[in-house]
Amino acid sequence: MDAAVPPAAAPKRRARQPRQATAERRAEILRAAANTFGSKGYKNGSLTEVAEQVGITHAGVLHHFGSKEQLLVEVLEYRDKEDVRDLEGQHIPDGMELFRHLIRTARMNVDRPGIVQGYSVLTGESVTENHPARGWVTDRFTILRGEIQAAIVEVGGGSVPEDVAACAASSIIGVMDGLQVQWLLDDRVDLPAATQFAIEAILAAAMLGTERPHPLD
Amino acid sequence: MDAAVPPAAAPKRRARQPRQATAERRAEILRAAANTFGSKGYKNGSLTEVAEQVGITHAGVLHHFGSKEQLLVEVLEYRDKEDVRDLEGQHIPDGMELFRHLIRTARMNVDRPGIVQGYSVLTGESVTENHPARGWVTDRFTILRGEIQAAIVEVGGGSVPEDVAACAASSIIGVMDGLQVQWLLDDRVDLPAATQFAIEAILAAAMLGTERPHPLD
DNA sequence: CACAACTTACTGACCTGTCAGTAAGTGCGA
């Protein structure tokens, strides 16, 4: 034992913080990764391609994020935070306002096909075995369905049965996602018009509840 | 030059034909490939995995199909032929019968998640840059939309405007695809019920045509 | 006995992750 050691054996390190510019650097990499994973998919997109977009090597990217999978996780978190920031100040839409918001989103998406492609590719890929984004996508769907279902019940004044609202909620999400894919592949598909048409149709059917006959049984 | 060659200079050698068992062998490989591409995706699925399912090496697969991309193309063609064979004898459904057929399909799909996953993964992957299945998926959507649009017009007795029918047709395809993805990720989603609900809703809205107000403008 | 149906062996491309080394920034003590 060394008697000269001070009692508090604290490993008193010096500069333990990342540098000032680091946060912005990481954000740059995350945006580049979102871009690459969006256009090529997670499996097919390479760290080298991400790195080249910010002018470093793939090892530099790994210095910041540790692994490719961790990079994906942080890309998804980053996008969540950005979405939240976009809604900041605005009250979280509910009731009828939520559906107006969904249709507005579809209209906006026409001008940002990159974002739409990223979402579609990742969602499709996530249903493969052991995909690292599976949990994120699943959670996202669950939360969205819950919000939409609640809005339907609210708009219907509580008279909409729970299972009908659930069907309608998943249908609305489904039609939005499905139309995006068709629009990406063929721009003759009118994304905003079809989205609005379908949401109004589903909403109207949910309001009518179970009174309506089922001609397709 | 070989004087013994018959006048017709046809290089008609002996057994230029593949063996009897070859056709079935190729079909085996195609089924294995459909399985692998379905669960792992095209990019992520390997020829070795396909080959192992039929007890040969990846080079053996390449002997039959030449390249991975050609294998994918033939998988898609094979599936088309199988789908047609399934409908053989049955008249191709039109009018209201088409929608009943779509709902029946959704009900059947609950018992074959592998098929559904294959379709979903490939569709999602196809929106990436230069994907070899892009043309096939795009064509498939175009044909389906045309058929559904025609059925809507027929059911509506010609009073449904073309653009409304087009929106409704892409919405029906979209909601079916989108619901499949949600169901694959979370079986609390009731695929048949939601599909039927959404198709009936969209159909009803299309029949009402443009008379209905648009509360979400 | 010729050729289909393979296998084995190999190539080159590409990908993730590791590692040692370097330049530059940062904070603290003298």
Next chain:
DNA sequence: TCGCACTTACTGACAGGTCAGTAAGTTGTG
């Protein structure tokens, strides 16, 4: 305020692995 101690932010090389595709050899069947 200078400069040392230490850290961050990389680079470049490389290991280890997977993959599609090729070429040459083997086998057994028609």
